[in-house]
Every structure is written in structure tokens, then in C-alpha cells.
Amino acid sequence: MSFLSYLINGISLGSIYAIIALGYTMVYGIARMLNFAHGDIIMVGGFVIFTVVSTLSLPPALGILAAVVLCTILGVVIERVAYKPLRGASSLAVLITAIGVSYLLQNVALLIFGSNARQFTSVVNVPGLKLADGALTISGVTMVTIVTCIVIMAALTQFINRTKVGQAMLAVSEDKGAATLMGIDVNRTIAITFAIGSALAAVAGALLCSTYPSLTPYTGSMPGIKAFVAAVFGGIGSIPGAFIGGVLLGVIENLSKAYISSQLSDAIVFSVLIVVLLVRPTGILGKKIMEKV
Amino acid sequence: MKKVLSLGLAAVMAMSLTACGGGEEKTAPADNAAGTETAGDVLKLGVTGPLTGPNAAYGSAVANGADLAAKEINAAGGVNGMTLEVKAEDDEADPEKVINAYNNLKDWGMQMFVGATTSGASISVAAETANDNMFQITPSGSAVECVANDNVFRVCFADPDQGTASAKYIGENKLAAKVAIIYDSSSEYSSGIREAFVKEASNEGIEVVADEAFTADTNTDFSVQLDKAKEAGAELVFLPIYYQEASVILKQASDKGFDPIFFGCDGMDGILTVENFDTSLAEGLMLLTPFSPTEESSKKFTEDYIEAYGAEPNQFAADAYDAVYAIAAAAEKAGITADMDVSAMCDAMKAAMTEISIDGLTGAGMTWNAAGEPNKDPKAAKIVNGVYEMQ
Numbered sequence: 001m002s003f004l005s006y007l008i009n010g011i012s013l014g015s016i017y018a019i020i021a022l023g024y025t026m027v028y029g030i031a032r033m034l035n036f037a038h039g040d041i042i043m044v045g046g047f048v049i050f051t052v053v054s055t056l057s058l059p060p061a062l063g064i065l066a067a068v069v070l071c072t073i074l075g076v077v078i079e080r081v082a083y084k085p086l087r088g089a090s091s092l093a094v095l096i097t098a099i100g101v102s103y104l105l106q107n108v109a110l111l112i113f114g115s116n117a118r119q120f121t122s123v124v125n126v127p128g129l130k131l132a133d134g135a136l137t138i139s140g141v142t143m144v145t146i147v148t149c150i151v152i153m154a155a156l157t158q159f160i161n162r163t164k165v166g167q168a169m170l171a172v173s174e175d176k177g178a179a180t181l182m183g184i185d186v187n188r189t190i191a192i193t194f195a196i197g198s199a200l201a202a203v204a205g206a207l208l209c210s211t212y213p214s215l216t217p218y219t220g221s222m223p224g225i226k227a228f229v230a231a232v233f234g235g236i237g238s239i240p241g242a243f244i245g246g247v248l249l250g251v252i253e254n255l256s257k258a259y260i261s262s263q264l265s266d267a268i269v270f271s272v273l274i275v276v277l278l279v280r281p282t283g284i285l286g287k288k289i290m291e292k293v
Numbered sequence: 294m295k296k297v298l299s300l301g302l303a304a305v306m307a308m309s310l311t312a313c314g315g316g317e318e319k320t321a322p323a324d325n326a327a328g329t330e331t332a333g334d335v336l337k338l339g340v341t342g343p344l345t346g347p348n349a350a351y352g353s354a355v356a357n358g359a360d361l362a363a364k365e366i367n368a369a370g371g372v373n374g375m376t377l378e379v380k381a382e383d384d385e386a387d388p389e390k391v392i393n394a395y396n397n398l399k400d401w402g403m404q405m406f407v408g409a410t411t412s413g414a415s416i417s418v419a420a421e422t423a424n425d426n427m428f429q430i431t432p433s434g435s436a437v438e439c440v441a442n443d444n445v446f447r448v449c450f451a452d453p454d455q456g457t458a459s460a461k462y463i464g465e466n467k468l469a470a471k472v473a474i475i476y477d478s479s480s481e482y483s484s485g486i487r488e489a490f491v492k493e494a495s496n497e498g499i500e501v502v503a504d505e506a507f508t509a510d511t512n513t514d515f516s517v518q519l520d521k522a523k524e525a526g527a528e529l530v531f532l533p534i535y536y537q538e539a540s541v542i543l544k545q546a547s548d549k550g551f552d553p554i555f556f557g558c559d560g561m562d563g564i565l566t567v568e569n570f571d572t573s574l575a576e577g578l579m580l581l582t583p584f585s586p587t588e589e590s591s592k593k594f595t596e597d598y599i600e601a602y603g604a605e606p607n608q609f610a611a612d613a614y615d616a617v618y619a620i621a622a623a624a625e626k627a628g629i630t631a632d633m634d635v636s637a638m639c640d641a642m643k644a645a646m647t648e649i650s651i652d653g654l655t656g657a658g659m660t661w662n663a664a665g666e667p668n669k670d671p672k673a674a675k676i677v678n679g680v681y682e683m684q
Contacts, residue, residue, distance in 0.1 A: 002520060117567065262506045266511060
């Protein structure tokens with residue numbers, strides 16, 4: 001029974017990683033850049049919700065809406081100001097800019113909110129499930145997280161395969177030059193990708209802080225790194241890959257905490273990444289990229 | 294140009310010489326007075342602590358606590374006919390500034406040192422007091438290294454000793470037979486307490502059924518640790534960690550419907566101040582704390598303190614108050630007189646400290662060993678209706 005409990009908590013944690021990893025993977029697939037500031041957008045989302053719900057005492061739904069809107073705007077603005085001017089620059093320069101943006105967000109939050117941890121009021125008000133005479137308790141937020149993740153995955157897959165904008169994203173990810181020739185506005189498509197990724201980060205922020213109710217300016221950084229690992233694990237650039245990678249990572253992390261050592265769980269998670277990359281350098285669902293010679 | 298410079302330097306030297314002379318002159322009348330009448334003898338105690346900056350609450354409390362104790366002792370006739378004089382200097386909890394503060398106090402004529410308030414500053418200044426062979430007692434420097442030199446004593450428990458004290462308290466009061474531990478393996482404070490706790494637990498008939506760690510990188514998710522504690526049937530969860538993380542643990546445990554006794558150390562002090570924390574979750578939480586302003590034995594102290602300084606005393610004030618009483622008791626025992634030099638005083642005090650026993654605010658029947666560590670019964674508080682209730 002305890003195994004089931006660890007497994008379900010692992011899937012829930014993995015679902016949060018998956019939602020964050022989607023943002024990484026979409027941006028990477030389309031803009032070929034690693035947006036390391038992605039994790040900190042989660043933290044911004046968390047603080048927006050905290051301010052709306054706990055400080056202004058407004059309903060949680062409004063908090064999530066405000067977080068999604070503000071994070072979307074923030075994502076687009078960051079792309080416009082920090083990444084777009086570097087479109088032609090080397091990928092190393094973009095990577096360093098992204099790290100800079102990440103620290104900028106953390107430090108601004110530190111200035112505004114201070115470094116003290118605050119307790120986050122859960123935005124999910126679903127009662128937990130008690131199974132097998134209370135031996136197995138599944139909290140409401142765990143169920144909501146898993147369902148939300150599946151819904152987002154399904155919606156995103158439909159969006160990309162069924163809509164014009166989604167098709168444009170696919171085209172840009174395959175060949176920027178050819179997409180431009182076909183009349184696709186590459187800059188607009190990239191901006192939309194950032195908008196979607198950041199909106200997802202806001203949702204991830206709401207779920208993350210509801211499950212693990214501690215909010216600091218550094219809240220987003222570790223989950224951000226783990227989600228990046230999940231994206232690489234599943235095959236960066238692949239949307240189903242982000243989902244599989246995220247869930248697997250969450251389950252591995254929780255089970256190794258439970259059965260091997262609570263101290264070594266992070267070491268195990270990152271060792272798994274190294275092993276996967278040694279065996280399958282493109283990740284579980286990653287495409288093999290043929291080098292043109 | 295060179296001439297100007299050397300003139301300037303000479304001027305500075307001359308000024309510093311007069312400054313020294315001034316200092317001596319100030320102490321001279323006291324010495325003269327000592328010759329004529331004993332009531333004029335003064336024992337000068339120096340205190341340092343952060344009086345400004347983010348930790349100012351600690352330093353001011355130590356300065357006030359020491360001051361209040363000295364006034365009471367003087368009103369009751371002083372020590373060996375000497376009156377105590379206390380002077381506090383600001384060290385900003387900084388390991389370098391504390392040296393300046395200490396030197397200022399020496400210039401003032403300090404004969405014994407009550408400080409420093411914080412561990413880092415205390416360790417730093419201990420090198421100086423060892424050089425001077427100046428008797429030092431730190432009210433609240435809890436890191437192990439604070440009392441490394443044999444001229445240093447302390448009033449509070451050392452960090453790891455809180456682990457031993459917690460295990461004793463739990464065992465003696467039969468709070469639980471099966472205990473789970475959740476600790477921060479990346480923090481020296483937390484893992485030190487945990488190690489001492491585990492060592493003492495077996496002596497107290499406590500079974501550690503789950504011993505779970507987390508690190509600074511994984512300090513937001515405790516669901517697995519709590520599940521394992523619950524699974525193992527823990528009646529009490531020992532949390533030798535800081536209150537920020539503890540607040541998350543309490544929340545997650547309540548979500549899981551896991552309701553053991555939670556027990557923390559001094560790092561837990563502050564749990565009721567976490568922003569947006571539902572304090573009802575902390576009901577029944579126990580923590581090892583040396584002092585509560587509301588308990589019976591400290592009522593008079595609390596009233597006098599509020600009257601004199603306009604603020605409620607905290608454990609730092611109580612630690613400093615006990616430190617000064619310990620000095621008074623040891624000085625009486627050792628027959629300290631104001632005309633002894635600092636080093637001779639220190640040697641006499643070192644021996645006398647191990648022979649005294651005082652009933653302080655932070656513990657009854659406190660004694661010290663030669664290593665400088667206090668031996669006193671641990672005291673625990675329980676949070677009832679949002680306030681500490683001493684047990």
C-alpha cells in the first residue's frame with residue numbers, strides 16, 4: 001500500500017515536471033534555445049497568486065487567471081527584449097542571456113518580497129480520497145495535478161496538429177528558412193511559443209506551490225532544472241517526450257527517496273540522466289538528427 | 294611633501310598616545326577609590342552583540358539582560374564588596390567588527406567579557422580573549438567551536454547537546470517510544486543535533502523507527518519522509534531543523550492526516566511568525582526552549598525587564614541575565630577583587646566556574662564542566678492556543 005502511495009505522489013510530482021518541461025521543450029524545438037529563465041517564471045506565477053489570493057483575499061480562480069495573464073506577458077516581453085535581438089548570435093550567447101534573465105527575476109523577487117519563506121495557501125479545494133480504510137490517502141491537489149497535466153498534454157497535441165498556428169510551429173521547428181519562404185512569420189510564431197510556455201509555467205507554479213506550500217524567490221530554480229532534465233530525458237523538442245520524461249523522473253525521484261535513501265535522491269535522478277544520455281543521446285523519444293556532411 | 298606626511302603621522306601618534314593616557318587616567322580614580330573605601334570597587338563587565346542591523350533584537354536583549362542582572366546584584370550588595378558595571382558595544386554580529394568592539398571595551402577597562410551574542414562573532418573574538426587570558430562567557434553562542442578555548446564558558450546548550458537534551462526530555466517524560474527524525478543533512482546545525490539525538494535515544498529506550506534526511510535543494514517536499522514515518526508507526530517526529538521547513542512539514546502532514554507529536558529545538562522558535570502560516574497547524578507542537586516570559590519562575594524578571602526597557606524579554610535576555618549571575622557566583626567563590634589583573638582573574642574564574650551551581654532563568658541547578666559547557670535540565674514548551682506554554 002505504501003508503494004502505491006509513493007508511486008502516486010511520484011506521478012503527481014512528475015506531472016508538475018512534465019508541465020514545466022513542456023515549456024522547455026517547445027521553446028527548444030522552435031527557437032533552438034534553452035530558456036533557463038523558465039523555472040523562475042514559475043516562481044513569478046506563484047508570487048502573483050500569493051499576492052492576489054492571500055494578500056488581496058480574492059478568489060483562487062482569479063489568482064490563477066492573473067498569474068497566467070501576467071506570466072504570458074512576462075514571457076513575451078522577455079523574448080522580445082532579451083532573446084530576439086540575439087536571434088542571429090551564437091547559441092552560447094543566448095544561453096548566457098537566459099541565465100542572466102533567470103538571476104534578474106530571482107533578484108527582483110528578492111527585492112520585492114524578501115528572502116523569508118512564506119506559506120502558500122493551496123488554490124485547489126478538492127477533498128482528498130481515502131482508500132483502503134485510510135491506509136492510502138490521495139490528496140485533492142495530487143489528483144488535480146495529474147488530471148491537469150493530461151488535459152494540457154492532449155490540448156497541446158491537438159493544438160499543434162489541428163490549428164494553423166500549431167502547423168506553423170511545426171514548420172518553424174523543422175526549417176526556419178523554408179518556413180519563412182512559405183509565408184510564415186517566424187518571429188510571431190516564436191513569440192506565441194513563449195506565450196504558451198509561460199502560461200504553462202504559471203499553471204505549473206500554481207500546482208507546485210499548492211503541493212509543496214513554501215514560496216521563496218528560489219522556488220522555481222530546482223524544479224526548473226529537474227524539468228530541464230526531464231525534457232532532455234524524454235527527448236528535447238518532443239512534446240510526448242516531455243510528458244514521459246517528466247513522469248518517469250518524478251517516479252524515480254520519489255521511489256529512490258523511499259527505498260534507497262532520502263539523501264541521495266537528487267544524485268540518483270541526475271545519474272539516471274547521465275546513463276540515459278550515454279545510451280540514448282537524443283533521449284527516449286528524441287529524433288535522430290542526421291548530420292549533413 | 295614627505296615632511297608634511299611625517300608631521301601628520303607624528304600628530305596622529307601623539308593623539309593616539311594622549312588617547313591611551315586619557316584611558317588610564319579614567320581608570321586611575323577608581324583605583325584610588327579602591328584604596329580608601331571598598332564600596333567604591335568596580336568590576337567591569339564588557340558585553341558585545343549586534344545592537345544595530347538585522348540581528349539587533351538579539352544583541353539588545355543580551356545587553357539589557359546583563360544590565361538588569363548587574364543592577365539587581367548591585368542592589369543586593371554587589372560581589373565581594375564590588376559593584377558591577379556593564380558596558381555594551383555593537384559588533385553587528387560581524388566576526389571582524391567584534392574585534393574592534395572588544396578592543397574598545399579593553400580600553401574602557403573591561404575585566405571580564407560577556408559575549409559575543411552570536412556564534413560567528415563569538416568564535417572570532419575567542420582568539421583574542423585566549424591571547425589576553427580574559428575570562429569569557431557567551432550567553433548564546435551555540436556553535437560547538439565557541440567554547441573551544443578553556444577560558445570560555447557558555448550559558449545556552451551547544452547545538453548538538455540539544456539533540457541529547459531532546460532525547461532525554463522525550464524519554465523522561467515518556468512522550469513516545471517510537472520516534473521518526475526528519476533532518477537537513479546539508480546543515481551542520483541539523484545533522485549535529487540529529488547525531489547526538491540518535492546516540493542518546495537508545496539510552497532512553499526510544500526506538501528511532503525512521504531516520505530521514507533532506508537537503509537545502511529538496512526542502513519543499515517532505516511527502517515521502519512523512520509517509521515513511523507514518524508507515525513505521527512513529528508517535529513522535531523529531532525535527533531538528535529551522536522553522537521555515539518545519540512549517541511546510543506541518544502543512545503536508547496535516548494534508549496526509551498524519552498527526553503525531555512534533556518536537557523541535559531552538560531553530561523551531563519563530564514558527565508562529567511565518568507569513569500566511571495557519572498557526573492552528575502548530576497546535577501541540579513542542580520545542581526545546583530555555584525560556585518563556587510567561588512561566589512562573591520568570592514572571593518577576595519579565596515584569597522588571599519590561600519596566601526598564603519597554604520590550605518583552607526573549608531567550609537571549611535570559612541567557613545574558615544568567616551569565617552575569619554565573620559570573621557573580623563564580624567571582625564570589627574565587628574571591629575575586631578589583632585589583633587583580635585580568636589574567637589572574639581569569640585563572641581563578643576558570644576553576645570557580647566548575648564549582649558553582651545557580652538557579653537561573655534558563656534552568657535550575659545549572660553547573661558547568663571544565664570544557665565550558667553548561668549542564669542543566671532541558672525545558673520544553675508546547676504551543677497551546679497560539680502561545681508557548683512551558684511544560
